[in-house]
Amino acid sequence: MEPEPPQTRLQPPPVALGTGAVARRLGVSPTTLRSWERRYAIGPDRREAGRHRRWTPEDIARLELMCRLTAQGAPPSEAARVARGVAPEDPPAADPAAPTPGGPRALRLGDVRPECRGLARAAVRLDAPAVEDLLEAVLAELGPVTAWEEVIAPTLHAVGRKWATAGERYVEVEHLLSWYVSAALHRIRPAPEPLPAPPVLLACTPGEQHSLPMEALAAALGERALPVRMFGAALPADALCEAVRRTGPRAVVLWAQSRTTADASLARSVAGIEWGPRGARGHSALLLAGPGWGAAAAAPPARAERLFGLRSGLAVIESVVAPRVPGTARGTAAGRAAPAACGS
Structure with a gap:
């Protein structure tokens, strides 16, 4: 018998992306891509049934070149003309000194x-x-x-x-x-039914204008149905202390971006605040967030804990808040000891 001819291994076709994925990759809106296709004929080489655009790696290479040229100041029409002249099998080489187009x-x-x-x-x-x-x-x-x-x-x-x-x-x-x-x-939008617990108070120290990390934390806590009171940038010291007394928060998170705004005396004042009726006084767990509270800053109070990163910070806050919420799975005796450990 004659040997069978060797079978040719078919190479998988290159992955083609939809317009939304390409737009996210390039940093342009889907509307911009469609406008470039309509005005400058720099669209994908093929479409799927139903007229859905599918962009191949060669299509994306042309778009990356166009983005790079427009970022350098070239008019879109000229950038598109140059990009269309790039052979699909020979996309422009990346500039080793510039990891991203531009x-x-x-x-x-x-x-x-x-x-x-x-x-x-x-x-x-x-x-x-x-x-x-x-x-x-x-x-x-x-x-x-x-x-x-x-x-x-x-x-x-x-x-x-x-x-x-x-x-x-x-x-x-x-x-x-x-x-x-x-x-x-x-x-x-926060979860529609927040947990029945005292809030977490978020604030930047006086003079601290960088509030974006606290805004991200507020969004993440709201998504987890944890009640939040967000006071934003540069909250005056007296106002912060009054807010703690009035809201009785389970935890207070103080953000300081720099050492000049990391006020250790303010942290000690907040840690010492007691709230609630006589005979049932409570205090909040104090959580210090931001690079300003580094080792070079003045010593914070003993009953305070540093937060490092959004994800790990959320875990610490949840360990403080969730175990005390009635009816939750984590409301155990062991869980109720977590806030004391957190404040140590």
Whole structure:
């Protein structure tokens, strides 16, 4: 018998992405992609049944080149003409000095999610509609915790590093991005039925204007049905102490971005506040968040705990609040001892 001819192994076809996924990857809105396709004939090479656009790696390479050229100041029509001249089998090589498209304006991001690169590109272009669309998409898809830790915070840090090394340039990028991040976090609706527990009070120390981390924490706590009282940036010391007495919070989280705003004397005052009727006085767990409370800061009170990161901070707060909520699975004797340990 003659040997059978060797069978040819079929290579899997390249993955094609939908318009929404490509828009998030590039940092543009889906409307922008459709506009580029209509105006400059830089659309995908194929469509699926039902006229759905499917973008191949070659299509995306052309779009990346167009984004890079427009970020460098080229008119969209000229950028599209150049991008269409790139052979599909020979996409433009990445510039080793610029990990993301955008040339010298690119943000140094390192190894991050594609959504983070897309958000950075949109912010550098000051493309507010794209920034807004991208933030809405990642918060809906990933939730506030993962979106903050893996997309939003890395982009904010990259913008901060960029303007810190470029004089006063790129401050407008940070302001635009911060504004739309804040607006997107405020649009997250808390769970409709919060747990029947005293609230968690969130505030920035007097003089501290950086409130975005607290806004992310407020959104995440609301999503978990934990009652929150958010007081935002630069709450005066007297107002903070009065808010603690009036609300009787289970925990107080104080944010300080820098050592100059990390007021240890204020922390000691808050830790010493007692609230409630005579004979049934209580006090709040004091949780210190932000890099300002580092080792170089003045010694905080003994009954205080540092929070590191949004996800781990949420776990600490839940250990303080949830075990005391009547009817919850964690309302055990062992669980009720957690707040004392937290405040030690």
